[in-house]
Amino acid sequence: MSTVPTIIYTKTDEAPLLATYSFLPIVQAFTKHSGITVETRDISLAGRIIAQFPEFLAEDQRIGDHLSELGALTLTPEANIIKLPNISASVPQLKAAVAELQAKGYALPDFPESPQTDAEKDIKARYAKVMGSAVNPVLREGNSDRRAPKAVKDYAKAHPHSMGAWSGDSKTSVGTMGGNGDFFSNEKSVTVADATDVKITFTGADGSVKVLKDSTPLKAGEILDATFMSKAALVSFLGEQIAKAKSEGVLFSLHMKATMMKVSDPIIFGHAVEVFFKDLIAKHADTIKELGVDFRNGFGDLVAKIEKLPADKKAEIEADIQAAYANGPALSMVNSDKGITNLHVPSDVIVDASMPAMIRAGGKVWDAQGKTGDTLAVIPDSSYAGVYQAVIDFCKKNGPLDPKTMGSVPNVGLMAQAAEEYGSHNKTFEAPAKGTISVTDAAGNVLLSHEVEAGDIWRACQTKDAPIQDWVKLAVNRARATGDPAVFWLDKNRAHDAQLIAKVEAYLKNHDTSGLEIKILAPADACTYSLERIVEGKDTISVTGNVLRDYNTDLFPILEVGTSAKMLSIVPLMNGGGLFETGAGGSAPKHVEQFVQENYLRWDSLGEFFALAPSFEHIADTFKLPRAKVLADTLDTATGKFLEFDRSPGRKLGTIDNRGSHFYLALYWAQALVEQTGDLELQAIFAPVAEQLVANEAKIVEELIAVQGKPVDIGGYYQPDDAKASEALRPSATFKAILEMI
Numbered sequence: 004m005s006t007v008p009t010i011i012y013t014k015t016d017e018a019p020l021l022a023t024y025s026f027l028p029i030v031q032a033f034t035k036h037s038g039i040t041v042e043t044r045d046i047s048l049a050g051r052i053i054a055q056f057p058e059f060l061a062e063d064q065r066i067g068d069h070l071s072e073l074g075a076l077t078l079t080p081e082a083n084i085i086k087l088p089n090i091s092a093s094v095p096q097l098k099a100a101v102a103e104l105q106a107k108g109y110a111l112p113d114f115p116e117s118p119q120t121d122a123e124k125d126i127k128a129r130y131a132k133v134m135g136s137a138v139n140p141v142l143r144e145g146n147s148d149r150r151a152p153k154a155v156k157d158y159a160k161a162h163p164h165s166m167g168a169w170s171g172d173s174k175t176s177v178g179t180m181g182g183n184g185d186f187f188s189n190e191k192s193v194t195v196a197d198a199t200d201v202k203i204t205f206t207g208a209d210g211s212v213k214v215l216k217d218s219t220p221l222k223a224g225e226i227l228d229a230t231f232m233s234k235a236a237l238v239s240f241l242g243e244q245i246a247k248a249k250s251e252g253v254l255f256s257l258h259m260k261a262t263m264m265k266v267s268d269p270i271i272f273g274h275a276v277e278v279f280f281k282d283l284i285a286k287h288a289d290t291i292k293e294l295g296v297d298f299r300n301g302f303g304d305l306v307a308k309i310e311k312l313p314a315d316k317k318a319e320i321e322a323d324i325q326a327a328y329a330n331g332p333a334l335s336m337v338n339s340d341k342g343i344t345n346l347h348v349p350s351d352v353i354v355d356a357s358m359p360a361m362i363r364a365g366g367k368v369w370d371a372q373g374k375t376g377d378t379l380a381v382i383p384d385s386s387y388a389g390v391y392q393a394v395i396d397f398c399k400k401n402g403p404l405d406p407k408t409m410g411s412v413p414n415v416g417l418m419a420q421a422a423e424e425y426g427s428h429n430k431t432f433e434a435p436a437k438g439t440i441s442v443t444d445a446a447g448n449v450l451l452s453h454e455v456e457a458g459d460i461w462r463a464c465q466t467k468d469a470p471i472q473d474w475v476k477l478a479v480n481r482a483r484a485t486g487d488p489a490v491f492w493l494d495k496n497r498a499h500d501a502q503l504i505a506k507v508e509a510y511l512k513n514h515d516t517s518g519l520e521i522k523i524l525a526p527a528d529a530c531t532y533s534l535e536r537i538v539e540g541k542d543t544i545s546v547t548g549n550v551l552r553d554y555n556t557d558l559f560p561i562l563e564v565g566t567s568a569k570m571l572s573i574v575p576l577m578n579g580g581g582l583f584e585t586g587a588g589g590s591a592p593k594h595v596e597q598f599v600q601e602n603y604l605r606w607d608s609l610g611e612f613f614a615l616a617p618s619f620e621h622i623a624d625t626f627k628l629p630r631a632k633v634l635a636d637t638l639d640t641a642t643g644k645f646l647e648f649d650r651s652p653g654r655k656l657g658t659i660d661n662r663g664s665h666f667y668l669a670l671y672w673a674q675a676l677v678e679q680t681g682d683l684e685l686q687a688i689f690a691p692v693a694e695q696l697v698a699n700e701a702k703i704v705e706e707l708i709a710v711q712g713k714p715v716d717i718g719g720y721y722q723p724d725d726a727k728a729s730e731a732l733r734p735s736a737t738f739k740a741i742l743e744m745i
């Protein structure tokens with residue numbers, strides 16, 4: 004065990020990275036006399052790309068594989084990681100990041116779209132390692148406990164965020180395939196009694212055999228599922244939905260998770276683009292082929308590549324694009340000013356955040372004119388789509404939820420060791436032809452098999468037993484700690500869930516559940532049950548699998564407290580370490596755009612504050628370091644005061660932004676350190692600091708606000724220049740000087 008208490012503060016991307024330039028120096032100053040070391044590790048997209056290609060780069064450009072290092076650390080009891088959100092890159096983002104780094108002098112290889120040689124295949128495989136959700140599954144060696152702290156709920160009740168109106172005649176609804184060839188309907192699941200190693204094989208109708216994955220070790224008691232989405236069913240479903248949106252006069256929107264489901268969902272996304280623009284694509288098939296357009300990267304891939312065409316050809320295609328828009332249903336927009344539609348980039352619209360935002364807005368999305376309208380929200384697979392329909396039905400009947408009075412739905416999520424769908428990407432395949440895909444164990448027994456057609460998307464998912472036991476324990480602990488009902492969102496009619504229910508029922512018996520209300524309900528029913536309670540101001544713990552963990556921890560926070568940035572998000576690692584995620588949301592790309600345009604950062608760091616307190620507590624416990632507990636308690640007090648005085652970033656220029664909010668946190672933290680009497684040495688150290696911060700409040704705030712309103716250069720998007728970014732994010736000389744006193 005390491006002897007120096009160390010917090011690893013992750014260096015990530017976009018808005019959280021910008022916030023780090025301002026906040027980390029504060030954390031380092033406040034921990035300086037505590038015996039705690041605060042170090043960073045670079046898990047940004049740029050850092051992860053660089054780490055893959057050492058031999059292409061100069062010595063001083065190389066970065067070690069910090070992600071693997073942290074992955075190993077999560078297996079140890081002293082692991083203590085503050086994990087900020089990072090980019091889960093789609094192909095367009097990956098290419099943009101590579102281009103930026105190349106322009107900065109990094110001799111990285113281009114991303115090979117269709118690799119031919121072994122060397123190109125190796126390069127593509129290395130890039131594949133950093134694509135999509137490549138970070139979280141490595142670090143999440145524990146299950147998740149996400150909830151809105153009481154102070155945040157109280158704040159939302161006192162300062163309710165806006166909620167769009169919902170009327171009974173809203174035409175918004177969810178479109179999903181249902182029992183028609185989707186993942187839900189085709190799922191098969193087994194629990195293996197003994198450890199084994201399974202092989203995934205495709206056998207063509209012509210008798211040819213291809214091993215898709217040679218080895219997947221399973222532990223005793225592990226659940227293994229397999230399922231597929233029929234391409235034919237999907238394509239015909241998408242055609243129907245597009246026609247339906249048009250006939251109902253609502254905006255068509257598609258909601259996928261192409262980042263986390265990085266193999267299956269870009270394929271589905273690509274089909275949606277191809278169906279929507281069917282005539283255009285048929286008419287220009289040859290040109291599209293020549294240009295090497297890949298619709299899995301979104302319609303934007305075509306829009307970008309036609310730039311290379313001669314002017315007349317380009318104009319012809321552009322006119323046909325306009326005709327396609329005019330012919331189809333109106334498309335929901337990501338950015339109507341720039342003409343970016345829902346189908347442009349697969350990572351622009353991500354279901355966990357996009358559906359709650361739509362629901363919060365009263366069932367509305369943006370149209371091409373910048374107005375809002377009702378939508379047919381298409382979520383092809385029906386495993387979880389019903390949850391959103393349940394919320395929509397509830398709001399249509401009862402009107403919008405009221406943040407002033409509503410209860411809460413915290414979440415206990417099964418995610419350790421890449422549980423369920425989010426661990427499926429290395430076991431997801433597009434069927435090469437008509438045939439059978441089978442999973443056989445080490446003894447040659449067929450565990451699962453499906454008849455597939457060319458293009459069907461087949462996937463297998465694993466869920467280990469130890470994480471399930473840990474998850475059940477965590478659920479019981481939360482129910483005991485709160486007295487609230489705990490509902491397992493599991494559907495006995497779904498193959499995987501049926502296996503899980505058997506385990507849940509067995510493992511609940513290992514715990515004292517007397518007096519606790521524990522239920523198992525199918526997801527949509529569990530959602531309705533929780534909503535019926537939420538309007539009565541009651542809390543209901545949602546105990547879910549990995550995907551619903553992701554969905555629910557944006558859905559309920561966004562409705563309850565306006566954003567998932569304010570969530571406490573703890574991952575008690577199974578070997579005793581702690582992973583403290585900051586909030587439950589992402590890296591807020593649009594905040595960066597605003598920052599570089601007008602030097603204003605709207606990012607709210609409450610998630611970071613909430614993560615840091617239990618991180619200190621973990622150190623206090625693990626290293627028997629009372630001073631760490633003092634830091635935790637005083638930070639808690641400071642965060643409470645921060646909420647009470649409403650010091651989160653404002654929404655408009657001229658108010659304090661992220662940097663000002665950090666100043667106030669520092670001020671309140673210093674004051675709390677002075678007010679405590681348990682550690683007199685710390686009290687003495689922080690007395691002059693608190694005094695200086697109070698005395699200079701007006702000056703510091705003025706210095707922080709003075710820089711707003713003009714563009715600012717941070718020297719890069721994916722890899723900002725540290726010196727420039729640090730200067731931009733720490734514009735108050737007075738505040739800096741006071742921190743240096745510590």
Ligand SMILES: NC(=O)C1=CN([C@@H]2O[C@H](COP(=O)(O)OP(=O)(O)OC[C@H]3O[C@@H](n4cnc5c(N)ncnc54)[C@H](OP(=O)(O)O)[C@@H]3O)[C@@H](O)[C@H]2O)C=CC1
Nearest residue numbers: 088089090091262353356568588589590591592605606607
């Ligand atoms: N843990 C992780 O590493 C996660 C990473 N991601 C990644 O983040 C990127 C963007 O994902 P996306 O789905 O757009 O979701 P985001 O959560 O980044 O953005 C959705 C919106 O949430 C609001 N928001 C989120 N966090 C904050 C914050 N701290 N302060 C203020 N507002 C906030 C903002 O909108 P508003 O105007 O409504 O306030 C923001 O535009 C992707 O690359 C995705 O893969 C996503 C989720 C988790």
Ligand SMILES: O=C(O)CCC(=O)C(=O)O
Nearest residue numbers: 091136139262263553587
């Ligand atoms: O890892 C990712 O890509 C996103 C994670 C996420 O959305 C979540 O855990 O809530």
Ligand SMILES: [Mg+2]
Nearest residue numbers: 355553557587
């Ligand atoms: Mg999420």
